[in-house]
Amino acid sequence: MVGIGYRKDFAADFAESNTLHPAFIEVAPENWIGVGGYWKKQFQKALEKYPLFTHGLSLSIGSPDPLDFVFLKQVKKFLQQTNAVLYSEHLSYAKCDNAHLYDLLPIPFTEAAVHHVAENIKQVQDFLERKIAIEIVSYYTPVAPELTEIDFINAILEEANCDLLLDVNNVYVNSFNHQYDAKTFIAQLPMQRVKYIHMAGHEKVADDLIIDTHGEAIIDPVYDLFAFTIQQLQRDVPVLLERDFNIPELHELQYELNKLNQIKQQALQPAIYATL
Amino acid sequence: MQPYNLTQSYQSQLAGYCRTGQWNHIPGVHTGHVQQYRRLVYNVIDDMLRNAFPVMSELVTKQEWDEVVQFFFSSHSCHSPQVWYMPKEFYQFVLNSQHALLQQYPCLAALMQYEWMEVELFMMEDRTVPHTTLGDVVFSKLVLNPEHTLMALPYPVHQKKATAITKADKGNYFIAGYRNTNGDVLFTDLSPALVRMIEYLSVTPLSVKQLIEQLESEFQLILTETDKQAVIQFFETAYMQQLIIGFADN
Structure with a gap:
């Protein structure tokens, strides 16, 4: 199944036409908690047609600050009310010194951070009474690393x-920015933990830097890496197309959904061996 | 192994850099690329504030806008995990810090209040109250739209272009903001007497006759027939525009 990130920019067209027909939709709970009126009506229409996956932005699971259980309680209620299939968050921090920054900052790759973040994830899983999937984020600089990214x-x-949310585009972006082999990196991940895949476009802003913008179409090398990932997995996993900016016509988004489905089906076909 | 407080300190330094632009050395950081984080974080804040305060961002100069946004982001700790709610913190910050722009643009506080109220009404959670559409504006008890707010503004930011407002416009402007069933936010001008009647209705449904009697009793006055007709006409319009959503069952 291949889904789409549900965005307000195309919500009205999406509701009124069948041009775009994903298997599911995904939202960030914090963009919808406590929202009523026009947007709630649009969202309810979408929920009547599609299963919901969720992808948080503000939990800041890698933050040095304590977890915000008031907010987490709202998230839990939202997940229950919307019958969300899955909740995922980023392996990053978006809040520090009691101030939200509303973007994803890289956690130092240190052993101390491993223990701190793992403890936070365990607390969140206990509180939500469900496993969560953590996304490997794209990053533009390491910060005081003492471990490799994969370790x-x-x-x-x-x-x-x-669980792991494997954002294939992020791995591609990181492999370019930090000069490693993306396939080797993916091959070292625990594939049994992958519950969800994200795919997106990006923008190369310098000879040595790609920014994960979600504002462009997916490029061929990322499709190739996606095919490799599915071959590694050897099982079907929900895949999401993320498009947050420069939203194209819906038929162009559907074209990308179809392409992802096609690549996935091809990668999952059993290999045909010649027999003597 | 690095102690956790050192990891914490590096995280704090990076977050501080994103907010203030003041860089302190962090081992391993690519100094050319780390600037992207400050740019990306600042763009999120700037975009959200421009969307929430479109008139204000056009009223002040680009330099004034950049300075007040930067001042806000570097010195205020944003508490809301919901980015759409962050502009309210900006509005309160400008007021509480007695920012110099408030002196330079006398209508600014009113403008920000008005612009934020439009966002908040548009986004706020649905509220429902029991009511029926079977009734009569003149004789039935009126039910007020629960998705409303009353505002007293010192400048007519809802009537005039902000650039055309001067100190001579200073006065008392009362308006009701409310959300209709399509989700659109509407504003209606009110006289002080109508503000009071809306306040009565926010407590309990009342008929126009009861509203007039309560007003006359509270302020020890007698409304003329012309005044009473004007009140009826106001509530007929308010019903059509959904400031009044219907009638009480009994």
């Missing part, structure tokens, strides 16, 4: 016993 991620997944 940092795998240690957290193991210690927290949580």
Whole structure:
């Protein structure tokens, strides 16, 4: 199944036409909690037609600040009310010194951070009474690292016993920005923990830097990496197309959904061996 | 192994840099690329505030806008995990800090109040009250739209272009803001007497006759027939525009 990030920019067109027909939709709970009126009506219409996956932005699971259980309680209620299939968050921090920054900052790859973040994830899972999936974020600089990125991620997944949201575009972006092989990186991830995949476009802003904008179409090398990922997985996993800016016509989004579905089906076909 | 307080300190330094632009060395950081974080974080704040305060962002100069946004973001700790709610903190920050722009643009506080109220009414959670559409504006008990707010503004920011407002416009302007069933936010001008009647209705449904009697009793006055007709006409319009959503069952 391939879904789409539900955005206000196309909500009205989406509700009124069948041009775009994803298998599910995804939203950030914080963008919809406590919202009524026009947007609530639009959202309810979408919920009547599609299962909901959720992807948080503000929980700040990697923050040095304590977890915000008041907010988490609102998230829990939202997940229950919307019958959300899955809740995921970013392996990053968006709040520090009691101030929200509303963007995703990179956590230092340190052993101390592994223990702190894993403990936070465990607390969130206990509170929500469900496993959560953690997304590997794109990052533009390491911060005081003492571990490699792959060791940092795998240690957290193991210690927290949580699921993994594998954003294939993020791995591509990171492999370019930090000069490593994306396929080798993916091959080292614990594939049994992958419960969800994100796909998106990005923007190259300098010879040595790509920014994860979600504002462009997916490029071929990221599709290739996606095919490799599915071959590694050897099972079907929900896949999401993220498009947050420069939203194209709905038929163009549907084209990308179809392409993702097609690549996934091809990658999952059993290999045909010649027999003598 | 790095102690956790050192990891914490590096996280705090990076977040501080994003907010203030003041860079302190952090080991391992690509100094060319780290600037992207400050740019990206600032753009989120700037975009949200421009969307919430479109008239204000056009009223002040670009330099004034950039300075007040930067001042806000660097010195105020944003508490809401919901980014759409952050502009309210900006509005309160400008007021509480007695920002110099308030002197330079006398209508600014009223403008920000008005612009934020429009956002809040548009986004606020649905509120429902029991009511029926079977009734008569003149004789039935009126039910007020629960998705409303009353505002007293010192400048007519809802009537005139902000750039055309001067100190000579200073006065008492009362308006009701409310959300109709389409989700649109509407504003209606009110006289002080109508403000009081709306306040009566926010407590309990009352008929126009009861509203007039309560007003006359509270202020020890007698409304003329012309005044009473004007009140009826106001509530007929208010019903059509959904400031009044219907009638009480009994």
